Amino acid sequence: MYPVPAPPDPDALPPDLLQDAATTFGLLSATVRLHLLWLLAQGDRDVGTLADETGQSVATVSHHLGKLKLAGLVRARRHGKHQIHSIDDPQVAGIVQLAIRHHQELRTGSSRARRTRGA
Template sequence: MSTGSGGGFQDPPAEVLAEAAAAFGLLATPARLHIVWALAQGESDVTGLAERVGGTLPSVSQHLTKLKLAGLVRSRREGRRQVYLVDDPDVVTVVRLMVGQLAAR
């Protein structure tokens, strides 16, 4: 690894950069970013998420499937409901930081 000019930080391996790019790519749609933002505030089922983000049930469900496959969210059963939550607290931190900074402009 080479040392970058930005204060001595080492460049991450290419695999890590590719994984980060894929995660950011998944969050590059307003709908998915809104879903992750909503889940960062607390867990929810697909109906609650659809109401909150203004999406249809099938659309929100498809977005959740993609986010789940990428490991950004997970689900658990609560009776007959599937409840979704953000699987990685670092994702919550990044989303809150990014959205918060842009909202403060």
Template sequence: MHSSLPDFDMPSDEQVHLAAETFRLLADPTRIRVLWALLQGESSVACLAELAGAAPTAVSQHLAKLRLAGLVKGRREGTFVYYSAANEHVRSLLDQALFHAGKIDV
């Protein structure tokens, strides 16, 4: 049935897996708070921990996973690392999730 649709194109298994992994990483309240804070500007682990209401070690572990997933990036300055959202696509993901939750109007 779908094969008869002229523009029907299923994503590849790898694309589906990577999308599911992104959603899995976003399925944590602390990570959403951290990402939302990073969308406001660059920040340190200590500041993010305070904003997210979590321990710095926990925030650091969350950031490591988000960085590996390409959702955040880090910039080293001496012994400190400052994090930021990787790109505007991260904002779009969070905007849509929060819109669906009734937080914001997109």
């Protein structure tokens, strides 16, 4: 788990800081980008592997990786004929992992609660 830092003083929150955070959450709102970050948080991958693992086309994955690279969330390095993509912002990767694990736990908890009520 990633530690959650103490929130800044609410009176000291400049609007441009809030806009930057909103932009990051906007990028994370696309399911395929969220999936890409989740996979890259597990380890570096090339675009073909990411396409296979997400069920998307190489063109679609490349498009979304481009957006993530522009935002500074992902980086790429050349390895022979392939570009290998990796996380460039571990804190955002932590947010993605935290959110997905949270929802996994909610589903597991909801399933348990339904089974208990039905028994």
